[in-house]
Amino acid sequence: MSDLRRDFPAFDQASAGGIPTAYLDSAATSQRPRQVLDAEREYLEHHLAPVHRGASAAVGLSTTLFEEARATVARFVGAGEREIVWTENATDAINMVALGIADASAGLGGASARSLALEPGDEIVITEAEHHANLIPWQRLAAKTGARLRAVRVDEHGLWSADDLAAELSDRTRIVAVAEVSNVTGYLAPVADVVSLAHARGALVVLDACQSVPHRPTDFGAMGVDFAAFSGHKMLGPNGIGVLYGREELLDVLPPARTGGSTITRVTLETADFLPSPHRFEAGTQPVSQAVALAEAVRYLEAIGMDEVARHESQLAARIVEGVAQLPGVRVIGPGVGVERAGLVAVSVDGVHAHDVGQYLDEAGLVVRVGHHCAQPLHRALGITASTRASAHVYTTDDEVDRFVEALGGVREFFGVSDAPAAAVIA
Amino acid sequence: MSGLEGLYQQIILDQAKARHGDGPLDGADAEHHEFNPTCGDELTMRIRLDDAHARIAELAWQGDGCSISMASASTLAELATGRDVGEVRELIDGFRAMLRSQGQGEPDEELLGDAIAFHGVSKYVMRVKCAMLGWVALEACLTEAAATPVE
Numbered sequence: 001m002s003d004l005r006r007d008f009p010a011f012d013q014a015s016a017g018g019i020p021t022a023y024l025d026s027a028a029t030s031q032r033p034r035q036v037l038d039a040e041r042e043y044l045e046h047h048l049a050p051v052h053r054g055a056s057a058a059v060g061l062s063t064t065l066f067e068e069a070r071a072t073v074a075r076f077v078g079a080g081e082r083e084i085v086w087t088e089n090a091t092d093a094i095n096m097v098a099l100g101i102a103d104a105s106a107g108l109g110g111a112s113a114r115s116l117a118l119e120p121g122d123e124i125v126i127t128e129a130e131h132h133a134n135l136i137p138w139q140r141l142a143a144k145t146g147a148r149l150r151a152v153r154v155d156e157h158g159l160w161s162a163d164d165l166a167a168e169l170s171d172r173t174r175i176v177a178v179a180e181v182s183n184v185t186g187y188l189a190p191v192a193d194v195v196s197l198a199h200a201r202g203a204l205v206v207l208d209a210c211q212s213v214p215h216r217p218t219d220f221g222a223m224g225v226d227f228a229a230f231s232g233h234k235m236l237g238p239n240g241i242g243v244l245y246g247r248e249e250l251l252d253v254l255p256p257a258r259t260g261g262s263t264i265t266r267v268t269l270e271t272a273d274f275l276p277s278p279h280r281f282e283a284g285t286q287p288v289s290q291a292v293a294l295a296e297a298v299r300y301l302e303a304i305g306m307d308e309v310a311r312h313e314s315q316l317a318a319r320i321v322e323g324v325a326q327l328p329g330v331r332v333i334g335p336g337v338g339v340e341r342a343g344l345v346a347v348s349v350d351g352v353h354a355h356d357v358g359q360y361l362d363e364a365g366l367v368v369r370v371g372h373h374c375a376q377p378l379h380r381a382l383g384i385t386a387s388t389r390a391s392a393h394v395y396t397t398d399d400e401v402d403r404f405v406e407a408l409g410g411v412r413e414f415f416g417v418s419d420a421p422a423a424a425v426i427a
Numbered sequence: 428m429s430g431l432e433g434l435y436q437q438i439i440l441d442q443a444k445a446r447h448g449d450g451p452l453d454g455a456d457a458e459h460h461e462f463n464p465t466c467g468d469e470l471t472m473r474i475r476l477d478d479a480h481a482r483i484a485e486l487a488w489q490g491d492g493c494s495i496s497m498a499s500a501s502t503l504a505e506l507a508t509g510r511d512v513g514e515v516r517e518l519i520d521g522f523r524a525m526l527r528s529q530g531q532g533e534p535d536e537e538l539l540g541d542a543i544a545f546h547g548v549s550k551y552v553m554r555v556k557c558a559m560l561g562w563v564a565l566e567a568c569l570t571e572a573a574a575t576p577v578e
Contacts, residue, residue, distance in 0.1 A: 353493035355495075359431070359435075360431065
């Protein structure tokens, strides 16, 4: 995969003080290849026009490009075109589901939306490992509807199992919302089990697919999830665009969280009727150039092959996990040596705060993420306030992850804690 | 001096371990909790003033955070305990000005004492809040105490 680094302009000049910068923060935001940047510029220079309004040929072409982008993304994730809604980002997509269900619970959307309504005593199940984006919208929905939010607890490695989930489900469970890949532990959720357990209780499955769609083959239709969310900027695409996937029959009745132009059939001074999905959700001017560029990112990934992307990144993750296992006082959060995981690895360094670790790694030319990664409950469960995460994408090299492991090996000595007994910290 | 050693001077690493002033304080005249949501660092500052509310008789803090935040709270405890309230306010203002300097100028050692070791932090804009954590908490304590009538 090393040749493809030439496609990424960011790597041409990336160096800090003469040390080449290793970009290991792709789980936060990925770099973009020239093809994606060019596609967006090409659209903006030659085809920029409104979509779905007016009658000119320019509008027709712009609309065609916009909808072709939707079809490309739909094919990529095993969805129908009407099952792909453009959003601002994945957070926005999850909020659209939660807000829509809140509206349905308040009686909006009429009889057809009633099947989505929650009642006091209904239950929403999440896990303790969720990103705040897949937690807070459900807290709010519970508060609005009188539903109860239940959390699957994690073990000392931040992991949970299908059995743990089953124990939290009941006949009152209406929604199960989990991440397919944890943005901290890199754990691959047992999605097939989640879907069958949830559906057996009559609950909907909402999948946070932010860390999975950019890195592994995805077929939402085959998985049987009801809703899913992911972001463009984590999959070599632009900021400002994300995707809500939903099964067609659900999206057609989910009340739109945002309303306005382009979403309607007939409007009077008192009422509005909404279009079917996806347009019922796409109020106002849409991120057209971003959609076009996202489709190009999808083609770029497809040209590599998602099986190959997943293989490449899991090899890199194994390299980090095996390397860190040799370092006294450094602990991998999540699956350990020999266990399949996604291409992101967070570590905790005994006796050194994650921000100090991050500063040390920054000096070594390594761009990593430090902090709670928008997962405070998970870190609290692990007894730490923050961790240090390296994450890979198609362009990440063996050399870069080796530099991460090597630099980690120097952290404790620099901060004067290398004399601590290793046995006390590898719990 | 490399960037990293300029930031983490030995005195800072030592102060982070020493944690002067770390502990509870009964009968505090003022208490303030500071939280940095971006990194999760937190610190509770407590002070007891003398009878005339003119001097910080006792200062104690409890917290969890990076070495910069812990070292700066420790340094502050050494500098502010027993000092006149007005002097401490000047000290805090001077420390804040130094941290906003982006590495420019020479810090005022007469005013800041050992706290000049944090001059290097001012070049790291993401870490300025870390260094200010305890100092902002003390400032809030002083404001709270000033609003409380002397008994």
